Amino acid sequence: MEYCSQQYFLGVEMDRFEIIKNIGQEIITEEELRRLLEEKKHPVAYDGFEPSGIAHLPVGVYRPLLLKDLITAGVKVKLLLADSFAWINNKFGGDLEKIRDAGRYFIEVWKAAGVDMKKVKVIWHKDFFDDPEYWKKVILIAKNHSLTRTKRSLAIAGREADDSQPTAFVFYPSMQCADIFHIKADICQLGMDQRKVNMLAREISGKKGMKEQLDYVDCGVDGRPVIVSHRMLMGLKGPVKGKGFDENSGIDVEISSKMSKSLPETAIFVHDSKEEITKKINSAFCPMKVVEGNPILEYCKEIIFRSSHELEVKRPPKFGGDVTFYSYAELEKAFVSGDLHPQDLKIAVAERLNELIEPIRDHFEKNTKAQELYETVASYEITR
Template identity: 35%
Template structure:
């Protein structure tokens, strides 16, 4: 039996309540949660919106995290539409397409169920229906105040006028793609609320919003970013580099809150491997396999687990997760060519 057939059989026996639990397992917050179960009762294949902006540097949240989340949505019966959201300032669209193909190769090598995913190229979607898209953008802009758009900017004092259009266009992308559920990072909360408010004004069905967790950097308190190559794990990092970065990670003894290593274990390791194995010498308590976060956190908080052992075990787990990606880009000629092109892009534009 193929993976797709097995997935279809799983979906066929899941109740709407079980599908609801699967969907909510992704979300740190669900806006419109009371609307979700009724939707799953009437729609066996609701449409889920996911976006991504192609980048030469693909960190582990973009790679592994997105594959985990998309597969959960597919398992719950959703048809996933991934919008390739091109930066408004992008000039070389061929380069962006190449990077997009590179990211799709990464997701395939991780086991994302690509057969159940539709990739939408945003410039093509906009250009094919420009007479609908731009009036929608202008109508959303007309219904929102400048002050609200300014609050969404990282540096409001030095923001350009074009930057004010970004949240409006992200909101328009959601509505234009015609979806039931939006799966986005918690940093996109306001744009998605704007989309729901607009639908309410227009008497249309509002998309349900799933806001997923966003991994922080290995340096305490910093958001994960492609501009921090020494602080974050990227999909093309070597085994040694993964170990080096994790060894430098913020992981205070007995402290759970804000512990970056524990965050990786919860959001990357357990969803990928369904277990976390502490490998250590018998004189230090011997190896132990955890099947859930609760028991692991209790042991760490009590001091039964030392940060050194956690870091060593986390590095091994992350390398196990990344190994299929390394193998794919080493053995598949087409993927190897893509990777080399992306590396050349990165060499000329490190940011």
């Protein structure tokens, strides 16, 4: 079976707007996105990524699907490998070379996941360090918002912004905003956990005279970036209580519950064997008939039906026999009614996730160079 990007939904061809809308859990604003697509045939979207750890479901499988959707919608994708941010964040003990190895490894993951890397522009953030224009923008942004505001948007890095943190973190939001203008991104396509920084960027470039000074006049809509924030995939254990990332308790729970590379028991990795995937999915939180906060249903919606138009659930005759769902809505309805039992769904989901992961896993097992890269990064993880 071949999995393609979701260009069709219920058999109806989706237009560019709908494809992008389907990526975003939150879009600021839909109206501006519509305008942007009317004004530009190939707007630029960017996603920033701090290289660290080993690729898991959200980064190794979900992101490639979103990238493919963006490409399908005619969007020019710039992938910012935020090596310097990882450095600030002390990933791999703050060893920039190790961080860059991780970056190279992730590129390999995305290739293996079927992203046409020729259509994606990879940018290494550290290269900005040599450009005075970049720093000018950073300072300009810093001049235009308060320290309080910086701290408030710092929760993005997944840490509480208390005053005992290194001063380096203060640069983080201003730099991240500057990135948007510096690479002239029309769309910020990042996760919900990054929304505050993106909102800050909108606010700042919207100030009088700023889009000119930031050299962002013809970008975004009226010189302000459009924000398309994708959902944060939940960890296998389901929702956890909010840790204070956002005032909105729903968003707070979503960010707090995200599948984390540093919690292997709650995450599926692209190198996991079929047996491991089956075992992990089977032990996942999955309350019967409940959709809210149910990771398995979420994976169905965000991954399975984004990469395919159907899901076959095999089950013994005494439980109703085999059944195939042709849309997420259909599957959700059956699950809520109780017609679809969690156990049966889990088996089908594990099977499908394995099919999606298989080519990635295989690539790293068969390609010597890729394998070396993976082993190198994995060894950094252990000695970290």
